[in-house]
Ligand SMILES: Cc1cc2nc3c(=O)[nH]c(=O)nc-3n(C[C@H](O)[C@H](O)[C@H](O)COP(=O)(O)OP(=O)(O)OC[C@H]3O[C@@H](n4cnc5c(N)ncnc54)[C@H](O)[C@@H]3O)c2cc1C
């Protein structure tokens with residue numbers, strides 16, 4: 001009997017990779033769709049010199065999780081396209097607020113003056129933090145909006161934190177847990193009575209960067225050393241991010257880890273010896289199941305035997321995002337340079353943000369933009385199920401309004417990504433603990449990784465796969 005990995009997105013493929021590295025035994029990955037990669041999807045227009053990313057486009061090189069991904073990228077011999085900290089795409093972060101494109105400050109000097117859309121200098125937010133007493137959070141959690149508003153004031157919560165949440169999980173900061181993005185700042189505030197105070201008192205205790213060496217035996221991955229030396233802010237891959245799942249699949253196939261495509265798991269039932277997977281045409285006995293599925297998909301397949309585990313999994317909500325890629329045959333269309341812009345939810349627009357792909361990476365004379373819409377507000381704007389053409393027209397209308405680009409794009413692509421990103425709402429940490437407790441109490445031969453549980457970024461899901469494999473007992 002073998003180990004089965006469910007899902008051939010980046011976390012399932014990574015689980016296969018770490019299984020191979022740790023045990024060297026064959027295993028099988030079952031993927032429901034006809035391709036690997038999950039939400040990582042690149043459409044390459046090689047002859048025209050540009051590409052469209054339908055999901056993620058960049059990865060951060062920082063910390064333990066960043067170093068871990070770089071180690072994988074290095075082992076797969078992929079070509080990196082770094083964006084250094086001094087690159088405009090790393091320096092210039094923009095908002096569309098109050099009818100204008102606003103450039104956010106990127107140095108301490110920018111804290112002194114009043115910068116639109118803010119009505120007060122940003123240093124006042126820091127004074128607010130110093131002057132405000134700590135409120136002990138109920139059940140050790142609160143929304144990131146409430147935390148930011150408490151510590152730094154409403155403007156920071158509306159125009160800095162809320163758009164940032166849109167740019168990471170397309171979610172509403174009023175609902176997302178402070179622990180999703182600011183776990184350590186929140187802990188510091190609760191311990192030392194303020195964010196700045198916490199940062200000051202704990203400045204010699206932050207071991208994250210040092211710990212990043214921990215899991216790499218003696219030697220850090222050399223790409224990580226290079227990323228630190230060359231001050232990368234983020235990176236993409238030559239040929240687009242889909243090269244990562246593709247290369248992983250090839251590597252796994254060469255090493256007896258097979259990926260079965262078009263193989264949806266319909267049910268899983270556990271017994272004393274392992275588990276049975278129900279596939280369309282077969283019942284497969286397996287020793288252990290590693291699930292990298294979205295929580296609601298795992299819920300579907302465990303529901304018959306473990307309805308209360310299914311209910312816990314269904315408590316992790318997801319949102320839908322519309323992604324529209326636009327390409328223009330002229331690289332001088334944009335008046336602004338930067339990674340892109342985010343639209344704060346207080347603006348009440350269907351657009352979450354626009355990414356300036358051709359500012360991040362060379363697109364051989366094209367301007368390439370990606371408009372993202374919907375997210376937590378998807379049903380508010382798109383309950384009438386607009387057609388692809390209507391979505392494209394809507395995106396173009398906002399590109400005209402916000403960026404003053406009125407030309408028709410030469411190429412475009414519209415994708416609606418249903419339930420593509422989990423929402424770590426207040427209490428998420430406890431929910432995940434309870435899910436893992438259930439699995440452990442019932443001694444289920446099941447490990448869970450993927451975006452639903454331990455972080456939504458590519459780095460997080462790869463590291464989550466590695467950690468789950470590291471926890472497996474040697475038989
Ligand atoms: C629009 C967007 C932009 C993003 N931008 C970034 C970014 O810039 N940087 C970054 O780091 N991250 C980004 N992310 C997040 C990142 O892309 C995802 O979190 C990550 O790809 C999730 O990988 P996964 O393997 O956990 O899940 P998925 O990609 O969802 O993979 C799960 C797989 O399981 C399969 N499956 C489902 N049900 C079954 C079943 N019953 N049996 C078998 N297989 C099944 C699915 O077909 C899928 O292939 C972005 C995400 C989105 C949606």
Ligand SMILES: C=CC1=C(C)c2cc3[nH]c(cc4nc(cc5[nH]c(cc1n2)c(C)c5CCC(=O)O)C(CCC(=O)O)=C4C)c(C)c3C=C
Nearest residue numbers: 060167168169170339340341342352353354372421456457
């Ligand atoms: C500037 C515009 C951006 C839009 C619009 C946007 C949309 C968007 N992003 C995600 C998910 C993730 N994005 C991540 C990183 C990331 N996103 C942006 C900007 C926009 N995102 C930037 C500049 C970055 C790089 C990180 C940084 O330096 O701040 C990540 C990874 C986060 C991590 O911890 O590594 C995710 C996940 C979605 C779902 C989305 C849809 C609206």
